[in-house]
Amino acid sequence: MATPLVVSDVAKSFTMHLRDGVTLPVVAGVSFSIRGGECAVLGGPSGAGKSSILKMLYGNYAVDEGQIIVQHGGGLIDLASASPRTVLSVRRHTIGYVSQFLRTVPRVSALDVVAEPLVERGGDRETARAKARSLLAQLNLPEKLWALPPATFSGGEQQRVNIARGFITEHPILLLDEPTASLDARNRDVVVELIAAKKAAGVALLGIFHDLDVRDAVADRVIDVTAFAAGKIAA
Amino acid sequence: MTDEPLLRVSALSKFYGSRVGCENVTFDLWPGEVLAVVGESGSGKTTLLNCLSTRLLPSSGTASYRMRDGQWRELYRMSEAERRFLMRTDWGFVHQNPADGLRMTVSAGANVGERLMAVGDRHYGRIRATAVDWLSRVEIDEDRIDDEPRAFSGGMRQRLQIARNLVTGPRLVFMDEPTGGLDVSVQARLLDLLRGLVTDLGLAAIVVTHDLAVARLLSQRMMVMKDGHVVESGLTDRVLDDPRAPYTQLLVSSILQV
Numbered sequence: 144m145a146t147p148l149v150v151s152d153v154a155k156s157f158t159m160h161l162r163d164g165v166t167l168p169v170v171a172g173v174s175f176s177i178r179g180g181e182c183a184v185l186g187g188p189s190g191a192g193k194s195s196i197l198k199m200l201y202g203n204y205a206v207d208e209g210q211i212i213v214q215h216g217g218g219l220i221d222l223a224s225a226s227p228r229t230v231l232s233v234r235r236h237t238i239g240y241v242s243q244f245l246r247t248v249p250r251v252s253a254l255d256v257v258a259e260p261l262v263e264r265g266g267d268r269e270t271a272r273a274k275a276r277s278l279l280a281q282l283n284l285p286e287k288l289w290a291l292p293p294a295t296f297s298g299g300e301q302q303r304v305n306i307a308r309g310f311i312t313e314h315p316i317l318l319l320d321e322p323t324a325s326l327d328a329r330n331r332d333v334v335v336e337l338i339a340a341k342k343a344a345g346v347a348l349l350g351i352f353h354d355l356d357v358r359d360a361v362a363d364r365v366i367d368v369t370a371f372a373a374g375k376i377a378a
Numbered sequence: 379m380t381d382e383p384l385l386r387v388s389a390l391s392k393f394y395g396s397r398v399g400c401e402n403v404t405f406d407l408w409p410g411e412v413l414a415v416v417g418e419s420g421s422g423k424t425t426l427l428n429c430l431s432t433r434l435l436p437s438s439g440t441a442s443y444r445m446r447d448g449q450w451r452e453l454y455r456m457s458e459a460e461r462r463f464l465m466r467t468d469w470g471f472v473h474q475n476p477a478d479g480l481r482m483t484v485s486a487g488a489n490v491g492e493r494l495m496a497v498g499d500r501h502y503g504r505i506r507a508t509a510v511d512w513l514s515r516v517e518i519d520e521d522r523i524d525d526e527p528r529a530f531s532g533g534m535r536q537r538l539q540i541a542r543n544l545v546t547g548p549r550l551v552f553m554d555e556p557t558g559g560l561d562v563s564v565q566a567r568l569l570d571l572l573r574g575l576v577t578d579l580g581l582a583a584i585v586v587t588h589d590l591a592v593a594r595l596l597s598q599r600m601m602v603m604k605d606g607h608v609v610e611s612g613l614t615d616r617v618l619d620d621p622r623a624p625y626t627q628l629l630v631s632s633i634l635q636v
Binding site: 161 | 408
């Protein structure tokens with residue numbers, strides 16, 4: 144199997160200029176790779192830097208040191224030093240991301256929120272909507288909600304919209320930031336099935352799951368983030 | 379997507395006497411890309427916008443624009459007439475105050491039609507039909523077409539200004555605080571509309587705003603300005619979620635949570 148994502152010696156710290164420039168180290172020496180068809184899980188306690196790693200892999204956080212090599216458009220690019228334009232292209236075609244919370248846009252229906260990533264990739268709007276409908280149905284989101292903007296939905300409903308939005312495309316790499324945090328057992332099982340389908344399709348998945356049942360069901364291996372504790376390397 | 383930018387800006391500076399308007403601004407803008415320029419009042423963002431749109435001539439630096447025929451032209455070397463033509467056809471400028479961008483004493487339909495006539499359309503029926511179409515795209519009822527914008531609410535005037543700008547199918551639109559001075563609910567509607575139009579038409583836009591939420595919603599890339607200088611730039615969500623410059627951190631931490 145191909146290895147679409149290789150992370151080597153990545154380090155990240157935050158400099159808080161409003162607090163006299165104090166530097167908070169987050170992680171250092173982060174190195175791992177993900178193969179296609181595998182689901183790796185970032186493990187470690189809260190505050191270990193799991194979300195920060197995921198955000199760096201999506202270009203949402205800047206990277207201080209190291210490389211993030213992604214197979215993109217028939218070549219390899221280093222996401223850590225890529226231009227904003229390249230990062231956007233990677234997001235459109237190569238790396239998908241399911242965040243913990245849905246960022247809602249006023250007046251856009253749940254169905255269109257879900258369909259949007261496909262339309263952005265140049266898909267036909269009606270085909271995208273059809274796929275969005277089937278995903279929302281699979282995730283048991285009541286049909287009467289589909290035409291409404293998700294801003295007023297419950298946490299679990301918003302999360303299902305978010306999951307559908309993340310899973311609708313065929314990105315070869317998919318990052319999952321606690322996609323099951325506010326779901327009931329039935330819908331957690333649906334997410335486990337969706338992840339299994341992605342694995343079968345050869346997608347490389349990297350996730351954070353606090354729910355042990357889900358983690359055990361989907362994880363091929365656990366990457367222990369405490370090994371990348373910034374203090375450890377520096378000491 | 380093409381591999382060539384639409385606009386190339388290099389070391390652009392504007393001084394007012396010894397005072398800095400904006401200094402040493404460099405960036406490229408690609409087709410379909412929305413760039414937000416944020417900063418507080420007096421940070422130079424409007425000066426920059428006015429220089430880019432050639433409403434103001436810079437003290438130094440260059441800006442080149444790729445014309446529809448693929449030729450690169452240096453904006454500040456074009457004749458006044460050429461710049462005006464560009465402004466009326468291939469560019470749009472959405473002012474914060476709609477009264478600055480509209481003719482308040484002619485009808486809504488004429489406001490939209492005027493730009494079409496500027497590009498040579500003379501067929502009344504066709505102009506009117508296009509105007510009706512554009513009014514509906516910005517959610518203004520057809521039966522208001524003969525009303526003057528004076529009789530419109532602030533939000534409607536702003537939507538009319540947008541229709542007037544977009545009717546000629548511009549490739550680049552400048553916006554100066556497009557949602558400033560509007561009620562929140564009206565803002566949301568306008569933002570949604572702008573977002574849809576920008577995506578559907580594949581417009582490139584430079585949006586000046588002091589509202590970081592507007593920047594997040596509309597733009598892919600952003601520049602943060604302070605005292606005439608660009609202190610930070612990058613992907614919009616990167617700048618907002620992981621601000622590096624002291625000033626950007628201050629800006630981001632000053633947002634009120636709802």
